[in-house]
């Protein structure tokens with residue numbers, strides 16, 4: 001018996017399935033603890049409206065989130081739902097592509113990025129205050 005898809009799991013949770021399919025999924029859930037975890041993740045993701053997780057999930061299913069999302073993950077700029085999704089992607093699915101991506105992002109000094117932004121803001125406002133029209137990038 002093949003594992004249920006995300007859609008099937010969600011349909012099961014929503015009681016949108018026939019009694020028969022429902023029983024099949026119930027059986028899979030009992031036999032596979034990971035499946036229950038996946039369903040819990042799916043549900044919590046769906047409950048969180050932030051970062052259009054639903055869209056991301058629907059469009060990409062269990063495929064790779066964009067690098068920008070991983071960058072936000074590294075910076076702790078994500079809500080719990082999406083963070084869970086990403087954790088799931090790495091830990092349960094073990095996606096090597098994203099692991100490498102994440103690794104790469106983590107190696108970068110994220111504070112440098114923040115500092116750079118702060119400095120830029122400071123510079124431009126300082127420039128404004130001084131009436132300085134000198135070059136900017």
Ligand SMILES: [Zn+2]
Nearest residue numbers: 063064095098
């Ligand atoms: Zn991936």
